Amino acid sequence: MITYWQAIWLALLQGLTEFLPVSSSGHLAIAGMLFHINTDVGPLFDVLLHVGTLLAVCAVYYKDVWVLIREVVLLVVDGIRYLVNRTKNPFRMYRERLLALYVILASVPTAIIGLLVQKFLEDLFLSSLTAVGCALLITAAILFLSKKIPAGTKQLEDMKIRDVLTIGTVQGFATIPGISRSGSTIVTEFAAGLNPEFAVEFSFLISLPAIAGAALLNLLDAGFDSFAVNAGPYLVGILIAAVSGYLCIRFLLRILKRGKFYYFGYYCAAIGLVAVIAGFFI
Numbered sequence: 001m002i003t004y005w006q007a008i009w010l011a012l013l014q015g016l017t018e019f020l021p022v023s024s025s026g027h028l029a030i031a032g033m034l035f036h037i038n039t040d041v042g043p044l045f046d047v048l049l050h051v052g053t054l055l056a057v058c059a060v061y062y063k064d065v066w067v068l069i070r071e072v073v074l075l076v077v078d079g080i081r082y083l084v085n086r087t088k089n090p091f092r093m094y095r096e097r098l099l100a101l102y103v104i105l106a107s108v109p110t111a112i113i114g115l116l117v118q119k120f121l122e123d124l125f126l127s128s129l130t131a132v133g134c135a136l137l138i139t140a141a142i143l144f145l146s147k148k149i150p151a152g153t154k155q156l157e158d159m160k161i162r163d164v165l166t167i168g169t170v171q172g173f174a175t176i177p178g179i180s181r182s183g184s185t186i187v188t189e190f191a192a193g194l195n196p197e198f199a200v201e202f203s204f205l206i207s208l209p210a211i212a213g214a215a216l217l218n219l220l221d222a223g224f225d226s227f228a229v230n231a232g233p234y235l236v237g238i239l240i241a242a243v244s245g246y247l248c249i250r251f252l253l254r255i256l257k258r259g260k261f262y263y264f265g266y267y268c269a270a271i272g273l274v275a276v277i278a279g280f281f282i
Contacts, residue, residue, distance in 0.1 A: 002045060007233035008240060014049045015056065015244030019204070020252060021143055021183025021264045022271075026132050029177045030275050033129045033282065048234050050215040052241025057204050057211075059242070060249045064099070064205055071100035099156055099205075106168035107209040113172025114213065129282055133275025135178025136268045142180075142187050143265030151259075152193035156202075163192045167202070171210060178272070181207065182252075183264065196256050204249065 013031070017024035058065045075097070170188045174181035182203055189199035255261060 002230050002233045004233050004236060007045070007237040010045070011049055011052065011237040011240035012244055014053060015241040016248055018053045019056070019182055019245055019248045021139065021180040021186065021261070022268055023136060023139055023178050023180040025175070026136050026178035029132045030129065030271070034275070034278055045230070045234060045237060047215045048238050049241045050211050052238040053245045054208065054211055054215075055238075055242040056245030056249060057208055059246050061201060061204060064201065065208070067096045068100050068103060068205065068208070071097050072104070075100065095156060102156070102159065102164045103206050103209065105161065105164045106171070106206045109165055109168040110172040110206070110210050111213060113169065114175060114210070128279060130276050130279030132178040133272045133279060135176050136272030136275060139178060139180045139183055140265040140269035140272060143183050143262050143268060146187045146190055147262040149187070149190045151196055152190060153195055154193045155195055155198055159192070159194070166192070168206065171206060180268070181210075186261070200253060200256055
């Protein structure tokens with residue numbers, strides 16, 4: 001049975017670190033290995049925390065999320081019409097549809113990497129505090145690199161397919177505990193010349209299929225037997241993860257507008273060094 005205190009602090013940790021470029025999985029690993037805090041409270045609660053963070057993204061980018069859902073449905077409808085009627089040029093291309101196609105395309109390498117090597121990478125890093133610390137130091141280096149990259153101007157229409165696939169591949173390898181998903185994808189988008197504001201938007205939009213996919217995989221092993229016993233803490237966890245995630249996204253957008261994204265690198269470097277040093281003594 002999960003307690004309210006466990007639900008609150010785990011939900012806060014998930015909401016605060018899922019979107020800030022500091023690696024939520026890295027923090028969970030450090031909390032478990034360094035402070036002997038029980039971070040394993042069952043797959044169902046993990047699914048519900050992911051639902052909370054999904055709600056946060058949907059709240060901030062609700063217009064784009066609606067566009068994605070609508071365009072995916074319309075793509076299916078147009079595909080069926082083409083198969084039935086053999087009409088010419090069934091897939092009309094415009095900005096909203098291009099956004100949906102690019103989100104789907106970016107999710108392909110993420111899904112392949114997640115299905116093939118995610119478990120191996122997680123087991124490899126979660127067994128070593130030093131490895132997680134080194135991954136956080138890599139995240140810090142990535143964030144510091146963003147300071148050297150000039151602000152780009154590319155918008156959605158200017159993106160190339162190779163840009164989308166590269167971003168999706170980077171997101172796939174960000175399953176490594178200590179490697180920040182948001183940090184690595186956003187800096188990759190900076191390097192591709194994307195406008196900073198659009199880079200953040202696209203990073204969070206491609207996180208929707210990734211987070212939802214991870215939640216669905218966990219749901220297969222979760223079951224709902226524990227929900228009746230833990231309904232109160234579970235609902236509190238969803239709410240806190242959603243609210244804290246929403247506030248973090250808003251905070252991150254302000255930081256980016258000020259050109260201070262690399263500031264998070266100092267935090268990751270400090271936590272990473274602590275983890276590396278502690279790994280030699282534990």
